[in-house]
Amino acid sequence: MTARELAGKELAARIRADVAQRAAARRAEGRPARLVIVTATDDEASAWYVRSIASAAAKTGIDCDVDDLGPAATAAGIADRLMALSGDASVDGVMLQTPLPPGVALADVSGAIDPAKDVDGANPLSLGRLAAGLPAYAPATAAAVVALLDEHDLEAAGARAVIVGRSAVVGKPLAHLLLDRDATVTVCHSRTRDLAAVTSTADVLVAAVGRTHLITPAHVRPGVVVVDVGTNPTPDGGLAGDVDPAVAGVAGALTPVPGGVGPVTTALLLQHVLD
Amino acid sequence: MTARELAGKELAARIRADVAQRAAARRAEGRPARLVIVTATDDEASAWYVRSIASAAAKTGIDCDVDDLGPAATAAGIADRLMALSGDASVDGVMLQTPLPPGVALADVSGAIDPAKDVDGANPLSLGRLAAGLPAYAPATAAAVVALLDEHDLEAAGARAVIVGRSAVVGKPLAHLLLDRDATVTVCHSRTRDLAAVTSTADVLVAAVGRTHLITPAHVRPGVVVVDVGTNPTPDGGLAGDVDPAVAGVAGALTPVPGGVGPVTTALLLQHVLD
Numbered sequence: 314m315t316a317r318e319l320a321g322k323e324l325a326a327r328i329r330a331d332v333a334q335r336a337a338a339r340r341a342e343g344r345p346a347r348l349v350i351v352t353a354t355d356d357e358a359s360a361w362y363v364r365s366i367a368s369a370a371a372k373t374g375i376d377c378d379v380d381d382l383g384p385a386a387t388a389a390g391i392a393d394r395l396m397a398l399s400g401d402a403s404v405d406g407v408m409l410q411t412p413l414p415p416g417v418a419l420a421d422v423s424g425a426i427d428p429a430k431d432v433d434g435a436n437p438l439s440l441g442r443l444a445a446g447l448p449a450y451a452p453a454t455a456a457a458v459v460a461l462l463d464e465h466d467l468e469a470a471g472a473r474a475v476i477v478g479r480s481a482v483v484g485k486p487l488a489h490l491l492l493d494r495d496a497t498v499t500v501c502h503s504r505t506r507d508l509a510a511v512t513s514t515a516d517v518l519v520a521a522v523g524r525t526h527l528i529t530p531a532h533v534r535p536g537v538v539v540v541d542v543g544t545n546p547t548p549d550g551g552l553a554g555d556v557d558p559a560v561a562g563v564a565g566a567l568t569p570v571p572g573g574v575g576p577v578t579t580a581l582l583l584q585h586v587l588d
Numbered sequence: 589m590t591a592r593e594l595a596g597k598e599l600a601a602r603i604r605a606d607v608a609q610r611a612a613a614r615r616a617e618g619r620p621a622r623l624v625i626v627t628a629t630d631d632e633a634s635a636w637y638v639r640s641i642a643s644a645a646a647k648t649g650i651d652c653d654v655d656d657l658g659p660a661a662t663a664a665g666i667a668d669r670l671m672a673l674s675g676d677a678s679v680d681g682v683m684l685q686t687p688l689p690p691g692v693a694l695a696d697v698s699g700a701i702d703p704a705k706d707v708d709g710a711n712p713l714s715l716g717r718l719a720a721g722l723p724a725y726a727p728a729t730a731a732a733v734v735a736l737l738d739e740h741d742l743e744a745a746g747a748r749a750v751i752v753g754r755s756a757v758v759g760k761p762l763a764h765l766l767l768d769r770d771a772t773v774t775v776c777h778s779r780t781r782d783l784a785a786v787t788s789t790a791d792v793l794v795a796a797v798g799r800t801h802l803i804t805p806a807h808v809r810p811g812v813v814v815v816d817v818g819t820n821p822t823p824d825g826g827l828a829g830d831v832d833p834a835v836a837g838v839a840g841a842l843t844p845v846p847g848g849v850g851p852v853t854t855a856l857l858l859q860h861v862l863d
Contacts, residue, residue: 501772
């Protein structure tokens, strides 16, 4: 058995086409869509990700500025900048890239992003609104997981969904999105005992933990749908997921890395800028 | 086998004694602690609950006003009132009692409660901050579940916790509190398939769904710790939990209804007013 591949490229292309059309209309009206990415790190992987977003934005006709505050930025400095951008009428979306400088927590500064411009759902208020069932931007990665399930006609309602990873940017918001879709949701993490016993109960398994090939064939039952959120750098400069490729021999469906959640995430981030 | 009773009365009494001491100190300083409960319903059970909070507040030396806007109140009217109370320096805590008038959703108006006065954690921002690991008031009921586990030396870390009920006032915030305690957390609800199969995996089972005796011996495995959040009115004017009393023959520990989560909830709500 080889798992059906849950590719994200076609879906991402469709979303980008929609974005490009709306961005062109905005430009024709003389008010081009604009995303500002605030960074405060010299982390290489982060810089690579920011460049890929900027490049995708340019291709879809969204103006994208990278506002680099440098790795010595303070929490107050970052929050001030986010507040200024939130109040700037020429800016549609504000994204704060991680990692942040030592001692600066995302949750401590992301509250300065206006929820209406919080295109990557970083403000705790966005997460709270999501949990309360109010309109809010979900973090693009969490939204991408649900969009991929929809794309491939995989029903979340009634399914047992197991999420490995409890971060405020993926695991927790995704739990709320899947609960909202009527899945029965379990969140696992590094302190979970007998992880394989829990993940084996899943109809839909989402790995979002950032550890290369943590999920092995021993963690899944035959036929399960596996969504791999991991993008771990490999020694040869590539990307590896959180899911061991051998899982494809057991699972019913599996997202590729790269080419699965990643491109959909970027496309949805851009779509949020236009929304 | 008969389950150990996880009583809440002693814990509640200790919390109230602490509250009374701090409330007396505040009164001696000439600025008595003050809670305002906003209601907009003529629901009988709600009125009973509000009276019980007001009575507990009076006994601990907290001034408690009930601000009844009546069942015809509008969302705008309720939000305006919550905003005014949030800005009133004489008010320490603001609580909005449910049910609300038809067409008014708690999440739509509770954003008007200043998070610093949101003693029952109703503002979506409070929930988001909780999820993001920031200081915030949890809804008193969710906080009471965790306090009861602590009181009886029941370790959440590493445990499989199953919560039945996905409300924004109990199930969801409790999921975040238990994740924060390193439990592996599953949230079930009305659309969960084969509920008994899921609840049987629990080391700690929390029933917070509002359906009398939904959880039967068939839903639990021997030795499980069961916390019953349900307070369903009985025809004879009493209270029944979400857990069938026969579960005591299988479970290792069980909270009574009444006398379990309820009194701890009220005591914690008052403690939040002083915090």
